[in-house]
Amino acid sequence: MLKKLLRQNLSIPQLLGYAFTALAGMTLIFVAFGFSMDIRPLFSSNTDGLFKSEYIVVTKKVSVLSAIDSKSTIFSDREISEIETRQFVRTLHYFTPCRYSVFAYIEPSGNIPSFSTEMFFESVPDNIMDGAGEDWKWIESDKFIPVIIPRDYMALYNFGFAGSRGLPQISESIVKTVKFKVAIRGNGKNELFTGRIVGFSDYLNTILVPQEFMDWANKNFGGKEPPRKSKLIIETKNPADPEIAEFFASKNYDIKENKGEQGKLSYFLKIIITAISIIGLLVLLPSMGLMFLSINLLVYKNRKTLGNLILLGYSRRELAKPYSLLVSALNASVGLLSFTCFIAVRGIYLSRLKVLNIENTPVDVRTIVFVILFIFTVSFINISWIRRKIKGIVPPVMG
Numbered sequence: 001m002l003k004k005l006l007r008q009n010l011s012i013p014q015l016l017g018y019a020f021t022a023l024a025g026m027t028l029i030f031v032a033f034g035f036s037m038d039i040r041p042l043f044s045s046n047t048d049g050l051f052k053s054e055y056i057v058v059t060k061k062v063s064v065l066s067a068i069d070s071k072s073t074i075f076s077d078r079e080i081s082e083i084e085t086r087q088f089v090r091t092l093h094y095f096t097p098c099r100y101s102v103f104a105y106i107e108p109s110g111n112i113p114s115f116s117t118e119m120f121f122e123s124v125p126d127n128i129m130d131g132a133g134e135d136w137k138w139i140e141s142d143k144f145i146p147v148i149i150p151r152d153y154m155a156l157y158n159f160g161f162a163g164s165r166g167l168p169q170i171s172e173s174i175v176k177t178v179k180f181k182v183a184i185r186g187n188g189k190n191e192l193f194t195g196r197i198v199g200f201s202d203y204l205n206t207i208l209v210p211q212e213f214m215d216w217a218n219k220n221f222g223g224k225e226p227p228r229k230s231k232l233i234i235e236t237k238n239p240a241d242p243e244i245a246e247f248f249a250s251k252n253y254d255i256k257e258n259k260g261e262q263g264k265l266s267y268f269l270k271i272i273i274t275a276i277s278i279i280g281l282l283v284l285l286p287s288m289g290l291m292f293l294s295i296n297l298l299v300y301k302n303r304k305t306l307g308n309l310i311l312l313g314y315s316r317r318e319l320a321k322p323y324s325l326l327v328s329a330l331n332a333s334v335g336l337l338s339f340t341c342f343i344a345v346r347g348i349y350l351s352r353l354k355v356l357n358i359e360n361t362p363v364d365v366r367t368i369v370f371v372i373l374f375i376f377t378v379s380f381i382n383i384s385w386i387r388r389k390i391k392g393i394v395p396p397v398m399g
Contacts, residue, residue, distance in 0.1 A: 014294040038350065059073065086243070102120055123213070158170065
């Protein structure tokens, strides 16, 4: 009886208008969030962490003068400060080179031939190596060194060296199981370690070890000379910013950008996802405004009834409950229908992403949690508004 009484003057067209606009807004927001979750594997399945951050490597050009003075390729503190002040720079780091001798050798085993060579190590801050895995760590007591090499090295061995010497070709999975000895010499000391390749980089063309190991080894086996900052790695705010190429060209610096344009692709995808989310919000906000207007009109038209019910002993919370249940049911229905529309749209875009090895997997749990929380938040805002308007009702004075 109370529900029937309070729902007098309810405007069905206004509720339908809210439902349709909210449906469009929620669907766009769900699609944007779900799409961002679905494409994460496309950028996180490598050792370069290219989805999380967009990096470029900067060096000075090697010239005839470099053969006479090797310091000509080192960045001074003033030059580094000048780069750091540019608008496109988010963070700047530099490669730490080893200041000791490195000799590696592999004893023959199965299909793995014996191999020995002099080599070098470099390191970058570990926060750059997002996708290196759990093996990418080192503490001072360890005798094991994890190593990351360029993937191009595998191609050089398999299709160059191995072919010319009649040696067997080796897959990346086999290489990751092979341990080798690493002899380090310097500063009148030497020590033997065990190394293993734990990953491959498509972007950083160097042999990498953890920063902790490099700092320790340089301290114990290197000289007192500070590390040379001849190679910088810069995290950019926008890898597509034309100022990047213009600035480094004006300084005659070499830059190595993201292979495969993944950095630029990730940036533009973020722009698309953000744009869809903003459009969704712009559609949803007017629908919520329409709902607020409907609540205002409904409470105004029923003000006498509501005031009399307060005099009869009904609490304002009880009077707000029928409206709150109606709005909650409407939001739940619209949210469920929006999620259904998202599933349909998801099936369409995932079928197009098969060429990028994105599989049609079940909806990510984070997407489901986001949908539930979003519907709950919209309902909470609506219910808070209803209670606020009911609270403002003043019962009539009995005369």
